[in-house]
Amino acid sequence: MSEAGQAERPVQTGRPVSPDAPAPDPRRWLALTVLLVATFMDLLDVNIVTVAIPSIQQDLGASAVALQAMTAGYTLSFAVILITGGRLGDIFGRKRMFLTGVAGFIAASALCTVAQNSEMLVGSRILQGFAAAIMVPQVLAIIHVTFAPQEIGRVVSLYAGMIGLAIVAGPILGGVLVDWSPLGLGWRSIFVVNLPVGLAALAGAWAWMRESKSPHAMRLDPVGMVLAIIGLLLLMLPLMLGRELDWPVWSVVSLVAAVPVIVLFVCYERHKTRKDGSPLVVLSLFKVRAFGAGIGTQLLFSCVPAGFFLSWTLYLQGGLGWSALHTGLTAIPFSLGVPIVGTIAVRTLFPRYGRYCLMAGSLMMTAGVASYAWVAQHLGTGITSWHAAPSMLLLGSGMGLLMAPLTGLILREVKPQEAGAASGIINATGQLGAALGVAVIGGIFFSALAGNVGAQADRVVPTVQAVSVQQADGIRACATDSLGQDDLTAVPASCTALAATSDRGSQDAIGGALDEIRARTFVATYSEALYWAAGGLAVVTCLLFLLPHRPHRPAEA
Structure with a gap:
């Protein structure tokens, strides 16, 4: 759900429409409908996938790495193309690039629908991210040049409302589609939804949207983009693949090699700035103390929700056996807390309390994560949605307090003419943080899962009645092999051998023991992952002290 951060993208309500903007378009409200539909489609796709992950794993036999990927x-x-996507719109036309992005998103969704294996699905998801990175940046850019300043407030309210609706609807709709399985499509139905919605957006944009370009657009920076992609891949691939492959030499070499590539990227961006003033990343922004601290906060903060929801879904569906719909309904307190409290924070709390509003949000999120870990650990398999509701509400409300005002606070010390570049960096950083959170917290979760199963088996097996010593040893081996392998849905040889030794009288006892070990292991593992997430939020709270206390704009010459 990390893309909820798109709600932060600022629109300067006090700034006039650029001089090159055309006269008010009589069809602008119809065009706005298209933009809102595309925004909803993008965010819905991100949030809807969360509850479908266990079903995808079961159907395609997806590995832990594939789930993270x-x-x-x-x-x-999305992150590595985001800034370039906005620049493409400035150069070649925002309507043209919006249409290109929507068409690409439809095509990628179709590929996801017909994916025959996890590799094809991962590749199609990557294509979806590329298409979204071309489509999404055009939304606020088109709004900015299409609507008069006195209309912007109303437009932004509608935009934020659509984002809130997508956050709320995503988990619920995903659960309904996976459980209902229309036309027998199962998890594939979550991608089929994008097809009619995308086609409607494509037709509406073609009919109602005006073309616009920037007369002072920056040039593309393909070399910088390639260096950024290489550096990030060198960093991310070992984090996702290293655990599964037992950290081979290449994974360590890759992590080390990421450093000089990132340094080379910084050097090239400085050269690009001197050469034509069109770098991919405007490095001078990092000289602003609040901006640098804010980017660090954004990066680390974005790790937590993304990693949390990956492990949360696996824990509830894979460990406790909850349905996708049950899981989606459990997310309602979180989904309501983010937009409702975020609106209150922006309008009332942040203007009055400044940085303390963000700190309160970080502490509230920490309390939500830590309390969920405690509840999960102490209630075990007896936990219900009602038990989780207070923690989910704390987590969502804290995220609203922190996320919604963060961009505005960071941008307060950035020069107005650099606000667009700064906003692009902030949003790209949020996406990178989400990817990093999935890799790190997901890696912690799967590593801990394999490490915890033995201890839980030792607790459960002695309590099992009506089994022989040989069968007790077989239960331990089956449980250890099942949760220690890469594909959690596969049946290892030890489980097949155990089934061969069990008679009708012991089958129920053995099956019950294996289910209990699995559930206990997921509970212990999830609690452990949450404590790591709470530690990350504690660091976020410390970083917030580097931001300015009160929102203010420096005097301009």
């Missing part, structure tokens, strides 16, 4: 691949590809 399904989420991280989308956000990573």
